Amino acid sequence: xxxxxxxxxxxxxxxxxxxxxxxxxxxxxxxxxxxxxxxxxxxxxxxxxxxxxxxxxxxxxxxxxxxxxxxxxxxxxxxxxxxxxxxxxxxxxxxxxxxxxxxxxx
Amino acid sequence: xxxxxxxxxxxxxxxxxxxxxxxxxxxxxxxxxxxxxxxxxxxxxxxxxxxxxxxxxxxxxxxxxxxxxxxxxxxxxxxxxxxxxxxxxxxxxxxxxxxxxxxxxxxxxxxxxxxxxxxx
Numbered sequence: 179x180x181x182x183x184x185x186x187x188x189x190x191x192x193x194x195x196x197x198x199x200x201x202x203x204x205x206x207x208x209x210x211x212x213x214x215x216x217x218x219x220x221x222x223x224x225x226x227x228x229x230x231x232x233x234x235x236x237x238x239x240x241x242x243x244x245x246x247x248x249x250x251x252x253x254x255x256x257x258x259x260x261x262x263x264x265x266x267x268x269x270x271x272x273x274x275x276x277x278x279x280x281x282x283x284x
Numbered sequence: 285x286x287x288x289x290x291x292x293x294x295x296x297x298x299x300x301x302x303x304x305x306x307x308x309x310x311x312x313x314x315x316x317x318x319x320x321x322x323x324x325x326x327x328x329x330x331x332x333x334x335x336x337x338x339x340x341x342x343x344x345x346x347x348x349x350x351x352x353x354x355x356x357x358x359x360x361x362x363x364x365x366x367x368x369x370x371x372x373x374x375x376x377x378x379x380x381x382x383x384x385x386x387x388x389x390x391x392x393x394x395x396x397x398x399x400x401x402x403x404x
Protein backbone atom coordinates (compact mmCIF):
# COMPACT_ATOMS: atom_id res chain seq x y z
CA UNK A 179 0.00 0.00 0.00
CA UNK A 180 1.08 3.57 -0.66
CA UNK A 181 0.60 5.76 2.41
CA UNK A 182 -0.18 9.44 1.95
CA UNK A 183 0.61 11.91 4.74
CA UNK A 184 -0.65 15.47 4.70
CA UNK A 185 0.61 18.38 6.76
CA UNK A 186 -0.54 20.29 8.58
CA UNK A 187 -3.75 18.65 9.79
CA UNK A 188 -5.25 22.04 10.52
CA UNK A 189 -4.29 25.40 9.07
CA UNK A 190 -5.59 28.77 10.25
CA UNK A 191 -5.46 31.64 7.81
CA UNK A 192 -7.15 34.89 6.88
CA UNK A 193 -8.89 36.05 3.73
CA UNK A 194 -6.23 37.27 1.31
CA UNK A 195 -3.47 35.03 2.69
CA UNK A 196 -1.40 32.57 0.70
CA UNK A 197 -1.32 29.04 2.09
CA UNK A 198 0.49 25.82 1.25
CA UNK A 199 -0.48 22.26 2.10
CA UNK A 200 2.02 19.41 1.78
CA UNK A 201 1.39 15.79 0.85
CA UNK A 202 4.06 13.11 1.10
CA UNK A 203 3.87 9.62 -0.40
CA UNK A 204 5.52 6.57 1.17
CA UNK A 205 7.06 5.74 -2.22
CA UNK A 206 7.37 7.46 -5.58
CA UNK A 207 4.07 8.10 -7.31
CA UNK A 208 5.71 10.01 -10.17
CA UNK A 209 3.11 12.77 -10.79
CA UNK A 210 -0.01 10.69 -10.21
CA UNK A 211 -1.47 12.95 -7.57
CA UNK A 212 -4.75 14.81 -7.24
CA UNK A 213 -6.10 17.37 -4.82
CA UNK A 214 -9.73 17.67 -3.73
CA UNK A 215 -11.68 20.26 -1.76
CA UNK A 216 -14.50 19.10 0.50
CA UNK A 217 -17.02 21.22 2.37
CA UNK A 218 -19.19 19.87 5.22
CA UNK A 219 -21.98 17.62 3.99
CA UNK A 220 -20.77 17.78 0.39
CA UNK A 221 -18.88 15.48 -1.94
CA UNK A 222 -15.23 16.18 -2.67
CA UNK A 223 -14.48 18.43 -5.64
CA UNK A 224 -11.52 17.76 -7.91
CA UNK A 225 -9.13 20.73 -8.05
CA UNK A 226 -5.81 19.44 -9.40
CA UNK A 227 -4.79 16.27 -11.25
CA UNK A 228 -1.44 14.96 -12.47
CA UNK A 229 0.13 16.97 -9.62
CA UNK A 230 -0.12 20.34 -11.33
CA UNK A 231 -2.96 20.39 -13.89
CA UNK A 232 -5.91 22.58 -12.97
CA UNK A 233 -9.31 20.97 -13.40
CA UNK A 234 -11.68 22.89 -15.66
CA UNK A 235 -13.58 25.61 -13.86
CA UNK A 236 -11.24 25.76 -10.85
CA UNK A 237 -9.94 29.26 -10.07
CA UNK A 238 -6.33 29.96 -10.98
CA UNK A 239 -5.48 30.90 -7.37
CA UNK A 240 -5.19 27.13 -6.83
CA UNK A 241 -1.97 25.49 -7.98
CA UNK A 242 -0.18 22.21 -7.43
CA UNK A 243 3.43 21.18 -7.70
CA UNK A 244 5.79 18.33 -6.94
CA UNK A 245 6.79 14.91 -8.16
CA UNK A 246 8.09 11.67 -6.75
CA UNK A 247 7.12 11.68 -3.07
CA UNK A 248 6.55 15.31 -2.15
CA UNK A 249 3.74 17.51 -3.38
CA UNK A 250 2.17 20.83 -2.50
CA UNK A 251 -1.15 22.57 -2.99
CA UNK A 252 -0.98 26.35 -2.88
CA UNK A 253 -3.82 28.79 -2.66
CA UNK A 254 -3.07 32.43 -3.24
CA UNK A 255 -5.29 35.26 -2.06
CA UNK A 256 -7.64 33.11 0.03
CA UNK A 257 -11.33 33.72 -0.52
CA UNK A 258 -14.11 33.02 2.00
CA UNK A 259 -15.28 30.09 -0.19
CA UNK A 260 -11.87 28.39 0.16
CA UNK A 261 -12.24 27.47 3.84
CA UNK A 262 -12.77 23.73 3.65
CA UNK A 263 -10.95 20.43 4.04
CA UNK A 264 -8.41 19.43 1.41
CA UNK A 265 -7.36 15.90 0.51
CA UNK A 266 -4.57 14.57 -1.64
CA UNK A 267 -5.01 11.31 -3.54
CA UNK A 268 -2.45 9.11 -5.25
CA UNK A 269 -3.44 7.03 -8.26
CA UNK A 270 -0.10 5.47 -9.14
CA UNK A 271 -1.15 2.15 -7.60
CA UNK A 272 -4.88 1.88 -7.10
CA UNK A 273 -5.85 4.80 -4.86
CA UNK A 274 -5.12 6.11 -1.42
CA UNK A 275 -5.96 9.41 0.20
CA UNK A 276 -4.24 11.64 2.69
CA UNK A 277 -5.95 12.19 6.03
CA UNK A 278 -7.03 15.70 5.12
CA UNK A 279 -6.09 19.27 6.00
CA UNK A 280 -8.76 21.52 7.48
CA UNK A 281 -8.31 25.12 6.41
CA UNK A 282 -10.05 27.34 8.91
CA UNK A 283 -10.54 31.04 9.32
CA UNK A 284 -8.11 32.68 11.73
CA UNK B 285 -24.02 17.65 -17.47
CA UNK B 286 -23.03 14.46 -15.70
CA UNK B 287 -25.14 13.73 -12.64
CA UNK B 288 -24.78 10.81 -10.25
CA UNK B 289 -27.19 9.80 -7.53
CA UNK B 290 -26.70 7.10 -4.92
CA UNK B 291 -29.64 5.14 -3.54
CA UNK B 292 -30.17 2.32 -1.09
CA UNK B 293 -31.09 1.54 2.51
CA UNK B 294 -29.77 3.92 5.12
CA UNK B 295 -29.71 1.24 7.83
CA UNK B 296 -28.15 -2.22 7.61
CA UNK B 297 -27.84 -4.82 10.34
CA UNK B 298 -24.46 -6.24 11.33
CA UNK B 299 -23.42 -9.34 9.35
CA UNK B 300 -25.91 -8.49 6.59
CA UNK B 301 -25.27 -7.22 3.06
CA UNK B 302 -25.11 -3.55 2.12
CA UNK B 303 -26.54 -2.81 -1.35
CA UNK B 304 -26.27 0.52 -3.11
CA UNK B 305 -27.03 1.72 -6.63
CA UNK B 306 -25.66 4.72 -8.49
CA UNK B 307 -27.85 6.16 -11.23
CA UNK B 308 -26.04 8.19 -13.86
CA UNK B 309 -27.92 10.83 -15.83
CA UNK B 310 -26.85 13.25 -18.55
CA UNK B 311 -24.15 10.85 -19.71
CA UNK B 312 -24.05 7.29 -20.99
CA UNK B 313 -22.42 4.80 -18.67
CA UNK B 314 -21.28 2.98 -21.81
CA UNK B 315 -19.17 5.88 -23.06
CA UNK B 316 -15.85 4.30 -22.20
CA UNK B 317 -15.35 5.68 -18.70
CA UNK B 318 -14.84 3.87 -15.45
CA UNK B 319 -17.16 4.47 -12.51
CA UNK B 320 -16.37 3.98 -8.88
CA UNK B 321 -17.39 3.85 -5.23
CA UNK B 322 -15.69 5.75 -2.42
CA UNK B 323 -16.70 5.92 1.24
CA UNK B 324 -16.10 8.23 4.17
CA UNK B 325 -16.80 7.26 7.79
CA UNK B 326 -18.32 10.13 9.77
CA UNK B 327 -15.66 12.70 10.61
CA UNK B 328 -12.92 10.70 8.89
CA UNK B 329 -11.10 10.51 5.59
CA UNK B 330 -11.86 8.96 2.22
CA UNK B 331 -11.45 5.30 1.26
CA UNK B 332 -11.72 3.97 -2.29
CA UNK B 333 -13.75 0.80 -2.75
CA UNK B 334 -13.79 -0.17 -6.43
CA UNK B 335 -14.01 0.94 -10.07
CA UNK B 336 -15.97 -0.66 -12.90
CA UNK B 337 -16.64 0.06 -16.58
CA UNK B 338 -19.59 -0.81 -18.80
CA UNK B 339 -18.05 -4.15 -19.80
CA UNK B 340 -17.76 -5.20 -16.17
CA UNK B 341 -13.99 -4.78 -16.07
CA UNK B 342 -13.23 -3.81 -12.48
CA UNK B 343 -10.55 -2.81 -9.99
CA UNK B 344 -11.00 -3.41 -6.27
CA UNK B 345 -9.38 -2.12 -3.12
CA UNK B 346 -7.45 -5.24 -2.01
CA UNK B 347 -8.46 -4.71 1.62
CA UNK B 348 -12.17 -4.88 0.76
CA UNK B 349 -12.16 -7.22 -2.20
CA UNK B 350 -13.28 -10.33 -0.35
CA UNK B 351 -16.53 -8.63 0.72
CA UNK B 352 -17.34 -6.49 -2.31
CA UNK B 353 -19.19 -7.25 -5.54
CA UNK B 354 -19.84 -4.64 -8.18
CA UNK B 355 -22.00 -4.75 -11.27
CA UNK B 356 -23.18 -2.51 -14.07
CA UNK B 357 -26.51 -2.31 -15.90
CA UNK B 358 -26.19 -0.38 -19.13
CA UNK B 359 -29.92 -0.62 -19.86
CA UNK B 360 -30.71 1.50 -16.80
CA UNK B 361 -27.45 3.50 -16.81
CA UNK B 362 -26.68 2.29 -13.30
CA UNK B 363 -23.92 0.54 -11.42
CA UNK B 364 -24.18 -1.16 -8.08
CA UNK B 365 -22.23 -2.13 -4.99
CA UNK B 366 -22.78 -5.05 -2.65
CA UNK B 367 -20.75 -5.44 0.51
CA UNK B 368 -21.22 -8.54 2.63
CA UNK B 369 -20.78 -9.21 6.34
CA UNK B 370 -20.92 -5.57 7.35
CA UNK B 371 -19.89 -4.31 10.76
CA UNK B 372 -20.07 -0.96 12.51
CA UNK B 373 -16.77 -0.10 10.81
CA UNK B 374 -18.65 0.00 7.49
CA UNK B 375 -20.81 2.90 8.68
CA UNK B 376 -20.00 5.71 6.27
CA UNK B 377 -21.19 8.09 3.61
CA UNK B 378 -20.92 6.18 0.35
CA UNK B 379 -20.20 8.16 -2.81
CA UNK B 380 -20.25 7.10 -6.44
CA UNK B 381 -18.14 8.90 -8.97
CA UNK B 382 -16.84 9.01 -12.53
CA UNK B 383 -13.17 8.33 -13.23
CA UNK B 384 -11.74 11.20 -15.21
CA UNK B 385 -9.87 8.99 -17.70
CA UNK B 386 -8.54 5.47 -17.89
CA UNK B 387 -9.27 2.93 -15.19
CA UNK B 388 -7.72 4.53 -12.10
CA UNK B 389 -7.59 8.30 -12.41
CA UNK B 390 -9.12 10.98 -10.18
CA UNK B 391 -12.87 11.27 -9.88
CA UNK B 392 -14.18 14.32 -11.70
CA UNK B 393 -17.88 13.89 -10.98
CA UNK B 394 -19.36 12.72 -7.68
CA UNK B 395 -22.80 11.92 -6.35
CA UNK B 396 -24.04 13.75 -3.27
CA UNK B 397 -23.40 10.68 -1.12
CA UNK B 398 -25.65 8.47 0.96
CA UNK B 399 -25.16 7.68 4.65
CA UNK B 400 -25.28 4.01 5.55
CA UNK B 401 -25.41 3.14 9.24
CA UNK B 402 -24.70 -0.39 10.39
CA UNK B 403 -26.73 -1.01 13.50
CA UNK B 404 -28.79 -3.76 15.07
